[in-house]
Amino acid sequence: MADPQAANELLSTQKASDSGLQVVLHPLPILEISDFIVRGYQRGLKGAVVGALLGQQNGREITIEHSFSCKSAKNADGLYELDNDWFRQRLEQMKLVHKSPALDLVGWYSLVAKTGPAALHLPIHRQISGFNDSAVLLGFHIEDMLAPAPGDPLPITIYESNMEADDGRDADGEDKEMKDAEAATNMVLRFRKLPYTTETGEAEMIAMQFIREGGANAAVDSSEKQILEQFDKKVAVDDGKGKRRAVAYEESSKSKKDATAPSTSAAEQTTDPDANLTRAEAEYMSALQAKYNAINVMKSRLALVITYLQRLPPAFTAGTQTTAEAADAARASNGQHTVPSNTILRHIQALVTNADLVAPGAEQGTLELEIQRETNDVNLISMIAELTASVNEVREAGKKFHVVEAARHNRQGRGAGGGPGASQYDAALEYASGGIPASATDY
Numbered sequence: 001m002a003d004p005q006a007a008n009e010l011l012s013t014q015k016a017s018d019s020g021l022q023v024v025l026h027p028l029p030i031l032e033i034s035d036f037i038v039r040g041y042q043r044g045l046k047g048a049v050v051g052a053l054l055g056q057q058n059g060r061e062i063t064i065e066h067s068f069s070c071k072s073a074k075n076a077d078g079l080y081e082l083d084n085d086w087f088r089q090r091l092e093q094m095k096l097v098h099k100s101p102a103l104d105l106v107g108w109y110s111l112v113a114k115t116g117p118a119a120l121h122l123p124i125h126r127q128i129s130g131f132n133d134s135a136v137l138l139g140f141h142i143e144d145m146l147a148p149a150p151g152d153p154l155p156i157t158i159y160e161s162n163m164e165a166d167d168g169r170d171a172d173g174e175d176k177e178m179k180d181a182e183a184a185t186n187m188v189l190r191f192r193k194l195p196y197t198t199e200t201g202e203a204e205m206i207a208m209q210f211i212r213e214g215g216a217n218a219a220v221d222s223s224e225k226q227i228l229e230q231f232d233k234k235v236a237v238d239d240g241k242g243k244r245r246a247v248a249y250e251e252s253s254k255s256k257k258d259a260t261a262p263s264t265s266a267a268e269q270t271t272d273p274d275a276n277l278t279r280a281e282a283e284y285m286s287a288l289q290a291k292y293n294a295i296n297v298m299k300s301r302l303a304l305v306i307t308y309l310q311r312l313p314p315a316f317t318a319g320t321q322t323t324a325e326a327a328d329a330a331r332a333s334n335g336q337h338t339v340p341s342n343t344i345l346r347h348i349q350a351l352v353t354n355a356d357l358v359a360p361g362a363e364q365g366t367l368e369l370e371i372q373r374e375t376n377d378v379n380l381i382s383m384i385a386e387l388t389a390s391v392n393e394v395r396e397a398g399k400k401f402h403v404v405e406a407a408r409h410n411r412q413g414r415g416a417g418g419g420p421g422a423s424q425y426d427a428a429l430e431y432a433s434g435g436i437p438a439s440a441t442d443y
Contacts, residue, residue, distance in 0.1 A: 008116040012164060012192040022061045023136065023158050023196035027204055029053060029067040030154065033109055033140055036069050048072045048080040049111050050124060052087070053138060054094060054103040062106050062136060063199075068094055070108075072124070081123045091131070105131050107158075112139025117159060117191050125161060125189075136160050137191065154198075159191035305348055311338040 037049055050070045055063040070087055072080045091105060108128045110121060117125075117137060128135045137159040144155030166186040200208070277285065313333075316326035323340050330337040 008118075010118065010122075010189070010191055011116045012162065012190040014164075014192055020060050021160055021194055023194050024061065024063040024199050025156075025158070025196050026055075026063070026065045027198070027200055027208060029064050029109070029138070030156070031207075032067045032069075033138075037111075037140070037142070037145075048124075049140075050080065050082070051109050052091065052094075052105055052128070053107040053109060053136070054098060055106040056101065056103060057106055057134070064106060064136075064138070065103060066094070066098060067109060075123065077123075079120050079123050082127050084127070087127075105135065107132070107136035107138060109138035109140060111142050112137070112157065114141055114143060116157075122189065129161070134160070136194065158194045158196050160194050161189055161191055163187045164190050305351075308338055308344070309348070311336075312340055313337045316340055 033049075033051065036051060039045075040049060050072050051067050052070055053064050054066040054068070056065070057063075068090065070090070071083045073083060075081045095103065105128070108124065110124070112118075112121070117139065121137065125135070125137060139157045139159060141155040141157065164187065166188055313321065313326045313329050315321040315329070316323070321329065323342055326340045330339045
């Protein structure tokens with residue numbers, strides 16, 4: 001069977017390794033493209049999904065760090081093109097925003113089929129090439145999003161463009177008529193797939209973490225919906241002291257108009273502790289609800305695995321039957337036993353092994369001993385620091401005592417009738433008590 005991409009005349013037959021171009025893709029452009037597609041679908045976008053890619057080009061390495069959507073319109077041929085004036089102004093604004101580090105136009109993105117770019121992509125690509133002749137095309141495959149499969153890579157392909165000579169073959173793969181060598185060579189624009197790697201910075205990690213938490217909260221919105229309903233059932237009433245408070249009312253027995261008069265009985269009011277939650281508290285509760293649902297899913301999966309193992313044929317679990325024999329016996333049991341599968345059993349064994357790595361039971365004592373050693377090291381360093389501080393204090397006290405003793409001996413040697421010895425002794429006492437900031441040599 002022929003390769004479906006071989007019919008695309010815009011794809012180059014050269015290998016990507018021939019150019020040596022390396023592409024580093026950041027997650028923010030992928031998020032922006034996905035958001036643009038989703039918003040355009042929800043709002044009924046009639047134009048083309050087109051945007052520009054910003055990044056840096058260092059030699060043969062291109063980084064794609066940011067992106068922004070572009071305005072497009074149909075030309076006389078019915079193909080979409082960019083608004084040159086709008087695009088030029090928007091590009092200058094984005095360059096002004098991303099000055100440190102300085103980012104420039106490195107390519108553009110659009111929806112591209114798995115078979116590769118088509119003729120409808122050429123007008124915009126020629127416009128982008130006017131700003132950067134080595135611009136790349138990031139093709140987003142919408143069919144991969146509509147029919148996702150576990151384990152699939154990102155639904156994107158990055159292409160570089162190059163002017164190549166016509167290979168002299170028609171659509172059926174037959175050779176064309178040989179022409180004179182001095183005749184002008186027909187140059188055509190063709191695209192070539194490029195390998196790319198993903199890279200994430202610190203700011204992008206924070207953004208991804210925020211999106212992940214938001215997605216978890218959006219996945220389980222029952223608690224938030226309940227809280228919003230409770231807030232809708234509250235009206236502000238005056239308690240007679242110049243303050244306003246929220247009071248819940250029952251739709252079946254009261255109306256909002258009746259609830260404006262505060263009830264004197266506390267039993268008549270609905271006291272729900274979740275009614276006055278703040279936004280942060282509501283998000284925290286949603287996160288807890290998401291974790292609770294995840295634990296329930298894990299519990300159900302574990303129960304399924306346990307049931308599968310328990311319903312295996314007894315002879316197979318005892319080791320007296322092969323997998324094929326046990327499978328035949330299970331099929332003959334009319335659903336009483338499950339059909340053993342080596343693939344499923346290997347997955348279960350891998351799951352059990354990973355569980356032991358996450359929570360090592362046999363090495364729990366070694367882990368506690370290592371933690372105790374680290375704790376002792378920290379306490380030892382703290383005690384050494386305190387001991388050093390105490391030694392410094394003792395040294396200062398010894399210096400002051402030496403000053404006092406020297407002054408006292410000097411006074412006794414010169415007599416007890418006063419004189420300079422007494423004044424030096426009094427000054428030494430003041431220094432020892434911290435009154436005079438001087439050194440021992442001053443006395």
